[in-house]
Amino acid sequence: MYELVQVSEKCYYINCPAKIGVYAADKDHVYLVDSGNDKEAGRKVRQILDQNGWRLAAILNTHSNADHIGGNKYLQRQTGCKVYSGGIEAAFIRYPVLEPSFLYGGCPCRDLRHKFLMAQESDVTDFSEDGFPKEIEMIPLPGHFFEMVGFRMPDGVVFLADCLSSRETLDKYAISFLYDVGAYLETLAKVEKMEAVMFVPAHAEASADVRGLVCYNRDKVHEVAEKILSICGEPVCFERILQEVFNGYRLTMNFEQYVLVGSTVRSYLSWLNDTGKLASEFQDNMLLWRRI
Numbered sequence: 001m002y003e004l005v006q007v008s009e010k011c012y013y014i015n016c017p018a019k020i021g022v023y024a025a026d027k028d029h030v031y032l033v034d035s036g037n038d039k040e041a042g043r044k045v046r047q048i049l050d051q052n053g054w055r056l057a058a059i060l061n062t063h064s065n066a067d068h069i070g071g072n073k074y075l076q077r078q079t080g081c082k083v084y085s086g087g088i089e090a091a092f093i094r095y096p097v098l099e100p101s102f103l104y105g106g107c108p109c110r111d112l113r114h115k116f117l118m119a120q121e122s123d124v125t126d127f128s129e130d131g132f133p134k135e136i137e138m139i140p141l142p143g144h145f146f147e148m149v150g151f152r153m154p155d156g157v158v159f160l161a162d163c164l165s166s167r168e169t170l171d172k173y174a175i176s177f178l179y180d181v182g183a184y185l186e187t188l189a190k191v192e193k194m195e196a197v198m199f200v201p202a203h204a205e206a207s208a209d210v211r212g213l214v215c216y217n218r219d220k221v222h223e224v225a226e227k228i229l230s231i232c233g234e235p236v237c238f239e240r241i242l243q244e245v246f247n248g249y250r251l252t253m254n255f256e257q258y259v260l261v262g263s264t265v266r267s268y269l270s271w272l273n274d275t276g277k278l279a280s281e282f283q284d285n286m287l288l289w290r291r292i
Contacts, residue, residue, distance in 0.1 A: 143184025
């Protein structure tokens with residue numbers, strides 16, 4: 001874990017729970033793609049930088065989930081580097097309590113205020129600022145989160161953030177976190193057509209060809225959608241839908257899984273409703289969902 005893996009002349013990734021990209025702009029200066037899940041990850045990243053004689057120019061955040069920004073504050077304090085992000089993601093990075101608040105749908109209780117859902121805050125510079133490296137192409141990849149992006153480096157390596165989950169993860173957990181199901185399917189279609197020297201997803205193996213994995217992720221989305229539709233043969237409330245999803249996929253509920261899977265199931269309900277496959281109705285002051 002935290003092994004530095006070279007994938008091209010100038011690009012590497014640090015192998016950890018959410019892969020951290022490294023772009024060596026020159027012999028001294030590097031840019032990170034994300035920073036790991038906490039302060040300890042930041043320390044390990046700094047050790048790798050020091051061992052290679054690299055100075056950290058900036059961190060490019062793909063999105064604001066805690067496992068991608070957790071090392072920001074430590075590395076920023078230690079090196080004075082900039083952290084680049086934009087839009088809604090930048091707001092979440094500045095104010096990390098927004099993540100558990102969004103997931104829960106209200107003020108998060110103590111059980112949700114931990115490093116896996118709420119990183120430490122860091123100062124953010126917008127992608128549009130002059131200092132952002134112009135040779136790096138930012139690629140919009142919405143769906144998993146609000147305004148997630150990936151990055152194409154000058155030597156053809158593409159860092160894909162969280163738009164692909166590994167087959168092993170999907171087989172084990174079935175449901176990957178999604179904010180916008182429709183946008184996610186559009187992102188998969190975009191990635192399927194991309195060419196690159198190497199693709200580096202944060203939660204799957206690096207590969208020069210990810211089309212098979214794209215199809216596997218797409219198929220899983222449609223499988224989950226069909227599962228939810230099958231539960232809604234009769235009008236049913238959200239909590240019962242969520243219970244049936246957990247039972248059907250043999251998942252274990254705790255506070256963290258309740259908000260992560262629960263938020264994702266709500267996103268599926270929205271998408272199925274907007275695409276005319278589910279109807280909503282209110283009975284006895286309860287919101288119910290029914291397959292059309």
